[in-house]
Amino acid sequence: MSSHSHKNKAGSTASLHDKLKSDHPDSDTQVADQHDAENMLEHPSYEELQQQLTAAEEKATQSWERLLRLQAEMDNLQRRVERDVANAHKYALEKFVLELLPIVDGLERAVAAHQEEDDGSGDGTLLDGVKLTLKMINAAFTKFGIEQVSPESQPFNPELHQAVSAQTNADTKSNTVLAVLQKGYLLNNRLIRPALVVVSK
8 A cells, every 4th residue: 555545544544533532522521511510500599598698697696686685684783793782881780770779869868867957066977978978979870871860840751750749839830840759860871760750730
């Protein structure tokens, strides 16, 4: 066979291979295309992504709201504890003062009963001692926020006074305190014992 016919045969074979390659891409390209197609099928749709995003936002909002409520509860609890501790310090003396008040009442009655008996001749030493004791007690009361309520000739105040009787008195306005039978006391501006009074009507 001549060299010319061999060349023609070789050329025909090459062109045939080129045609086959163009009609049937190689296997690697086919695998890649198939993988891309599968990925597109498995990839979530836009609606699904939107739903997932919405659900995540709602969950984050709920978590944030729970955190804010918890923080508010903690703040309220802290304020209550601080208030309770402050009140415990502020009113810790209440029971002690209430036990001490009858003694103060007795000393004041003793001074009132014997006030006119002191003629200034030097026999009032005991009375002076009682007065000094009362003065010291009252100074201690003031130091610890204890205030006396003695509202004689003042308008009746039901928040601080307790009326035990009412009397007609033409010289005073109605609802005026005529006499104080027992003084009242405040502890840091809180009433611990009302004043027992006689009121005009």
